[in-house]
Amino acid sequence: xxxxxxxxxxxxxxxxxxxxxxxxxxxxxxxxxxxxxxxxxxxxxxxxxxxxxxxxxxxxxxxxxxxxxxxxxxxxxxxxxxxxxxxxxxxxxxxxxxxx
Amino acid sequence: xxxxxxxxxxxxxxxxxxxxxxxxxxxxxxxxxxxxxxxxxxxxxxxxxxxxxxxxxxxxxxxxxxxxxxxxxxxxxxxxxxxxxxxxxxxxxxxxxxxxxxxxxxxxxxxxxxxxxxxxxxxxxxxxxxxxxxxxxxxxxxxxxxxxxxxxxxxxxxxxxxxxxxxxxxxxxxxxxxxxxxxxxxxxxxxxxxxxxxxxxxxxxxxxxxxxxxxxxxxxxxxxxxxxxxxxxxxxxxxxxxxxxxxxxxxxxxxxxxxxxxxxxxxxxxxxxxxxxxxxxxxxxxxxxxxxxxxxxxxxxxxxxxxxxxxxxxxxxxxxxxxxxxxxxxxxxxxxxxxxxxxxxxxxxxxxxxxxxxxxxxxxxxxxxxxxxxxxxxxxxxxxxxxxxxxxxxxxxxxxxxxxxxxxxxxxxxxxxxxxxxxxxxxxxxxxxxxxxxxxxxxxxxxxxxxxxxxxxxxxxxxxxxxxxxxxxxxxxxxxxxxxxxxxxxxxxxxxxxxxxxxxxxxxxxxxxxxxxxxxxxxxxxxxxxxxxxxxxxxxxxxxxxxxxxxxxxxxxxxxxxxxxxxxxxxxxxxxxxxxxxxxxxxxxxxxxxxxxxxxxxxxxxxxxxxxxxxxxxxxxxx
Amino acid sequence: xxxxxxxxxxxxxxxxxxxxxxxxxxxxxxxxxxxxxxxxxxxxxxxxxxxxxxxxxxxxxxxxxxxxxxxxxxxxxxxxxxxxxxxxxxxxxxxxxxxxxxxxxxxxxxxxxxxxxxxxxxxxxxxxxxxxxxxxxxxxxxxxxxxxxxxxxxxxxxxxxxxxxxxxxxxxx
Numbered sequence: 001x002x003x004x005x006x007x008x009x010x011x012x013x014x015x016x017x018x019x020x021x022x023x024x025x026x027x028x029x030x031x032x033x034x035x036x037x038x039x040x041x042x043x044x045x046x047x048x049x050x051x052x053x054x055x056x057x058x059x060x061x062x063x064x065x066x067x068x069x070x071x072x073x074x075x076x077x078x079x080x081x082x083x084x085x086x087x088x089x090x091x092x093x094x095x096x097x098x099x100x
Numbered sequence: 101x102x103x104x105x106x107x108x109x110x111x112x113x114x115x116x117x118x119x120x121x122x123x124x125x126x127x128x129x130x131x132x133x134x135x136x137x138x139x140x141x142x143x144x145x146x147x148x149x150x151x152x153x154x155x156x157x158x159x160x161x162x163x164x165x166x167x168x169x170x171x172x173x174x175x176x177x178x179x180x181x182x183x184x185x186x187x188x189x190x191x192x193x194x195x196x197x198x199x200x201x202x203x204x205x206x207x208x209x210x211x212x213x214x215x216x217x218x219x220x221x222x223x224x225x226x227x228x229x230x231x232x233x234x235x236x237x238x239x240x241x242x243x244x245x246x247x248x249x250x251x252x253x254x255x256x257x258x259x260x261x262x263x264x265x266x267x268x269x270x271x272x273x274x275x276x277x278x279x280x281x282x283x284x285x286x287x288x289x290x291x292x293x294x295x296x297x298x299x300x301x302x303x304x305x306x307x308x309x310x311x312x313x314x315x316x317x318x319x320x321x322x323x324x325x326x327x328x329x330x331x332x333x334x335x336x337x338x339x340x341x342x343x344x345x346x347x348x349x350x351x352x353x354x355x356x357x358x359x360x361x362x363x364x365x366x367x368x369x370x371x372x373x374x375x376x377x378x379x380x381x382x383x384x385x386x387x388x389x390x391x392x393x394x395x396x397x398x399x400x401x402x403x404x405x406x407x408x409x410x411x412x413x414x415x416x417x418x419x420x421x422x423x424x425x426x427x428x429x430x431x432x433x434x435x436x437x438x439x440x441x442x443x444x445x446x447x448x449x450x451x452x453x454x455x456x457x458x459x460x461x462x463x464x465x466x467x468x469x470x471x472x473x474x475x476x477x478x479x480x481x482x483x484x485x486x487x488x489x490x491x492x493x494x495x496x497x498x499x500x501x502x503x504x505x506x507x508x509x510x511x512x513x514x515x516x517x518x519x520x521x522x523x524x525x526x527x528x529x530x531x532x533x534x535x536x537x538x539x540x541x542x543x544x545x546x547x548x549x550x551x552x553x554x555x556x557x558x559x560x561x562x563x564x565x566x567x568x569x570x571x572x573x574x575x576x577x578x579x580x581x582x583x584x585x586x587x588x589x590x591x592x593x594x595x596x597x598x599x600x601x602x603x604x605x606x607x608x609x610x611x612x613x614x615x616x617x618x619x620x621x622x623x624x625x626x627x628x629x630x631x632x633x634x635x636x637x638x639x640x641x642x643x644x645x646x647x648x649x650x651x652x653x654x655x656x657x658x659x660x661x662x663x664x665x666x667x668x669x670x671x672x673x674x675x676x677x678x679x680x681x682x683x684x685x686x687x688x689x690x691x692x693x694x695x696x697x698x699x700x701x702x703x704x705x706x707x708x709x710x711x712x713x714x715x716x717x718x719x720x721x722x723x
Numbered sequence: 724x725x726x727x728x729x730x731x732x733x734x735x736x737x738x739x740x741x742x743x744x745x746x747x748x749x750x751x752x753x754x755x756x757x758x759x760x761x762x763x764x765x766x767x768x769x770x771x772x773x774x775x776x777x778x779x780x781x782x783x784x785x786x787x788x789x790x791x792x793x794x795x796x797x798x799x800x801x802x803x804x805x806x807x808x809x810x811x812x813x814x815x816x817x818x819x820x821x822x823x824x825x826x827x828x829x830x831x832x833x834x835x836x837x838x839x840x841x842x843x844x845x846x847x848x849x850x851x852x853x854x855x856x857x858x859x860x861x862x863x864x865x866x867x868x869x870x871x872x873x874x875x876x877x878x879x880x881x882x883x884x885x886x887x888x889x890x891x892x893x894x895x896x
Binding site: 003005006007008009010012013014015016017018019020021023024025026027029030032033034036037040043044045047048050051056059060062063064066067068069070071072073074075077078079080081082084090091092093 | 733736737740743744747748750751756759760763766767770773774777778779782785786789790793794795797798801802804805814815816817819820822823824826827828830831834835838839856857860861865868872875876878879880882883886887
Binding site: 702703709712713716717720 | 819823830
């Protein structure tokens with residue numbers, strides 16, 4: 001298999017696995033980590049495409065995604081902490097206050 | 101201002117002045133305006149009549165061109181020929197007399213000004229009716245007199261019975277008017293014009309696009325409503341709830357004759373409508389007969405006269421049906437004289453007895469109120485057909501043409517009318533006897549206050565009685581010959597002409613004698629007769645239960661439909677149900693769709709995944 | 724020698740890619756959160772290796788530095804804070820396991836289908852992605868994005884402070 005196709009398949013697989021993980025795990029922290037996995041898959045695909053194109057755009061975008069992921073985690077974790085402190089559990093099934 | 105327009109406008113001016121400012125003007129001023137203007141109209145009519153006799157040609161005046169589209173236009177035009185002249189003289193002449201009578205009759209009433217305003221309004225519409233050149237103007241007058249009739253029948257509207265009677269009159273008239281309108285539509289569609297003279301000449305000239313009989317029947321339906329023939333006669337007896345001058349003017353002399361006038365005016369059409377004419381004649385005969393039978397057992401003085409009017413109108417329609425249009429108008433004239441006199445006389449009696457109208461509680465008034473008695477007696481003789489009073493001449497002519505006219509005369513028709521004439525004489529003399537003759541059956545209080553009416557009332561009675569006496573010598577049929585030629589009479593019947601006159605006199609005298617015999621003394625005989633024929637008496641007293649029939653046949657089903665179909669089903673279930681149903685649907689669907697919001701994060705992400713998958717698939721399918 | 728090195732490159736690429744895949748599956752499957760974090764860290768490091776093999780060394784460095792060094796360490800701290808006897812540890816999977824896996828397979832298939840055949844052969848040109856080229860283009864053409872990232876980081880700091888301060892303020896009251 002050609003290198004790029006292998007890496008793209010891997011990226012797609014990581015993305016899909018990450019999404020499946022968000023759906024099937026019952027621990028909110030694990031869900032967060034699966035979202036990080038998804039981001040990583042996207043990063044991999046970006047790097048592969050950048051490698052193909054030869055311009056620096058891809059690399060710049062990857063860098064920016066790093067920054068955004070960091071910022072996102074920095075805020076998501078405190079929110080989760082407070083949610084857990086309120087509900088006394090990590091199970092998202094308890095977080096149904098917005099039920100319509 | 102042209103003369104004909106003036107004739108029509110003056111009463112309208114009276115209506116406006118008395119209607120708007122009457123209460124502030126005081127009784128005297130209201131009376132002067134209310135009576136003076138009709139008298140002025142009468143004077144102008146007389147001068148126009150003389151002019152007509154001199155020049156001999158009909159006069160047409162255009163008041164206003166109303167609607168013009170393309171080449172056709174509807175104009176308000178007034179038409180004065182011999183027939184209009186006769187009608188206008190009757191309307192303004194007798195109208196003025198009755199206005200004068202009302203001054204005395206309505207003196208105590210608080211709504212004096214309103215009464216004169218309505219009377220003038222009625223005159224305005226009636227003059228529009230008889231002077232209109234086109235059917236459209238006539239129809240405006242037709243509807244307008246219906247309105248005036250409603251207003252005047254329900255004049256004392258505080259009593260709901262009066263208001264109900266007014267409503268009944270108006271609504272029954274409207275049913276007839278539907279037929280009138282359809283006739284008008286047919287005529288306009290076929291001829292392109294509604295001018296009466298043009299319609300007549302079109303039918304006389306040759307075959308026309310529409311069947312004359314069809315139009316004739318529809319117009320006659322309108323006439324049955326306005327002139328109280330079967331089956332739309334039910335409103336006239338109830339209309340007696342209005343003040344007596346109203347009964348005299350509108351429901352005896354003028355408004356109810358509008359149907360007769362209309363058919364007489366359209367004689368060109370009816371000459372070519374044998375089926376319609378036959379219908380007119382036999383409906384008239386049936387009405388005359390049945391109304392007379394009911395009049396025999398009535399106990400209210402005004403109700404007897406009301407049924408008598410219905411019956412006499414039947415006579416006029418018989419004359420129209422056999423083609424003797426001039427004779428019908430002649431009877432219209434004489435009927436106006438003696439019926440107005442009778443009604444006003446009845447009003448005088450009621451006035452004398454402080455409001456009593458039941459003839460079982462009258463009697464022995466001849467000596468106490470002599471002027472009223474003698475005028476009433478003369479008018480009764482006229483209606484019974486005793487020579488040389490006016491009714492004899494007109495009724496005899498009708499009997500003759502009913503027998504011998506080439507256009508539908510027959511022995512059967514004449515026989516029905518002869519029996520009716522006998523009954524007419526009988527019930528009228530019964531009325532005279534019970535009211536004025538014999539021993540007094542009055543309440544003691546009432547008897548104490550019996551007094552003759554003031555001169556404004558008795559003077560009018562005397563004038564009308566004189567006219568009823570000598571009016572028969574006015575040669576109306578001959579006068580109207582140029583417009584409405586009399587039909588030819590069968591050769592085979594010529595031999596019976598003179599014997600018929602004898603028969604007519606005999607019928608009148610027989611009625612007089614029979615009534616005098618039955619109702620003499622202590623009235624034991626009528627009581628025995630009533631007990632022996634109790635079934636027949638109940639049927640006649642109940643007016644053949646036609647009102648009840650209409651109620652059950654028409655009113656109840658209509659009421660049921662309105663309630664069950666339109667209200668319950670249509671309005672509530674259909675409209676409200678649809679609206680409410682839509683609201684409930686929105687509510688329910690909202691409830692169902694809200695089930696997606698379970699609050700479970702996992703479900704949301706799953707839905708996102710599925711959504712993005714579907715989006716990807718869709719993007720391939722569409723390139 | 725060249726062929727050997729190239730073959731070694733490919734072999735290492737395959738090994739790293741496969742390991743990253745195993746790691747990501749373990750992330751979804753393992754029971755205890757600490758072990759999940761460890762699996763994720765290993766996945767990220769293998770990804771870093773892949774980046775290095777592709778020639779973008781500085782991105783590989785950033786991957787390990789930022790992702791593993793900052794983000795995952797933060798996550799590990801939080802995991803250590805929470806009660807291990809939390810019932811969430813007992814039951815691993817949510818009720819939506821089966822639909823989730825099926826949906827995931829479908830999505831993966833759709834995505835692979837979408838990117839299939841998009842690329843030709845790869846030619847690795849390490850010279851074009853040196854740090855020097857990256858820094859130059861970053862600060863010349865993409866300087867606005869650079870400044871915006873600093874604004875974003877500031878916003879993140881302020882936000883997290885607000886979240887914590889607000890929570891503790893309410894608790895005290």
